[in-house]
Amino acid sequence: MKQVHVAVAVACVNQRDILIAKRPDDKHQGGLWEFPGGKVEANETVPQALKRELDEEVALPTSESNMAPLLQIPFEYPDKHVLLDVYWVEVGINDALLAHGAEGQKVRWVAAEELARFDFPAANAPILTAIQQHLAVTSS
Ligand SMILES: Nc1nc2c([nH]c(=O)n2[C@@H]2O[C@H](COP(=O)(O)OP(=O)(O)OP(=O)(O)O)[C@@H](O)[C@H]2O)c(=O)[nH]1
């Protein structure tokens, strides 16, 4: 099965709150919460894909200079193979206020320590660990 390259954003404001969105029921892994993002198109870098997806999906303005790679997760769902390319995205408070579900989906800013209460796709488990580690390191 061909591997799909997916750009995923951990968008963070105030060194604490992370943006999550609910996947539409009719999509792959529908009904679960996700970190915003989507497929990297041909001739696009991951930061370029993130800037595009964050604008399209959640109306969040971002700059590539505020993005840094966090981790990569290859994962094989029974029906789809993905490579999640996860970036940390620092968001300013004024930009954070603009975020909303531009495709009609629910979005929420959630304190990092509350993320475990939400249901994410199986591939996402290492992201939650990486977020806690990143915040522990950057706040010390
Ligand atoms: N955006 C995003 N996708 C994820 C996450 N976790 C995860 O397994 N995926 C998987 O990555 C794949 C690509 O995501 P997507 O459906 O957002 O792609 P897209 O925005 O380009 O939309 P499209 O499917 O309408 O073209 C999906 O199969 C999705 O299930 C996550 O946290 N965020």
Ligand SMILES: [Mg+2]
């Ligand atoms: Mg998407």
